[in-house]
Amino acid sequence: MSEFNEFDQQGSVPEKSTGSIISHAFEMYKGVFLYAIVAMIVYLIGGFIIQSVSGFNSTAMVEEMRDSGGDYSSFSYWRAPGFSMYITLSSLLGVLLAPLYVGLIYMVNKYNTKNPIEFSDLFIGYRQNFVNILIYSIISGIISSISAFICVIPFFFVYPLFLLGYPILLFENASATEALGKSFNIAKENYWIFFGTTFLGLVISVAGVILCGIGVILTAPFIMVVMYSAYCAFLGKPRQITYDK
Secondary structure, three states: OEEEOOOOOOOOOOOOOHHHHHHHHHHHHHHHHHHHHHHHHHHHHHHHHHHHHHOOOHHHHHHHHHHOOOOOOOOOHHHOOOHHHHHHHHHHHHHHHHHHHHHHHHHHHHHHOOOOOOHHHHHHHHOOOHHHHHHHHHHHHHHHHHHHHHHOHHHHHHHHHHOOHHHHHHHOOOOHHHHHHHHHHHHHHOHHHHHHHHHHHHHHHHHHHHHHHHHHHHHOOHHHHHHHHHHHHHHOOOOOEEEOO
């Protein structure tokens, strides 16, 4: 069973600005990046298994797109063998691993407050508010996917509204709808700060793909740390969660 203890006076809180939040996230990421790599490896292994089971060949699809010479009028992702099953299973994997990303946020807070980090902390999302984390992941995932499928660009305007959801679920033990509502309202009132923070956070997160494919393992989890830093900036440093063992 979990309980909330008064947080330490140690730890930093960024200002309510994009630059300060991103800088704070960089400082925090240095302390947990090894655990972030573990989370990404779990995700990549799951993705590899799903691709094998579904029969979808992403390499072949990329080659087909490349050979089209820029004419994608006759190209359809959904006609690619196994693509529909791949998308379905990948979405399910993302939902099931959402508590793992919440665990990374928990570790960041322990690092910020100078509390010792344990490997088991990575799995706190499977013990703390698990159902609401899954529900929130499904709802936010559906909305984000719809905005991305429309024309990709809307995704960047919608995603900032969800930036505080996971930290709220973890540190405030909120329901999925409470987390959605609170994140939306705070982001709406400070939208351009959230937009800039989210955009830079996502760019840094995908930098591993652009710079050196496998490097995504190092950079992809950065956006989760940005969520924590944004939470600290707008809602204050959270209280540390402890568990009876």
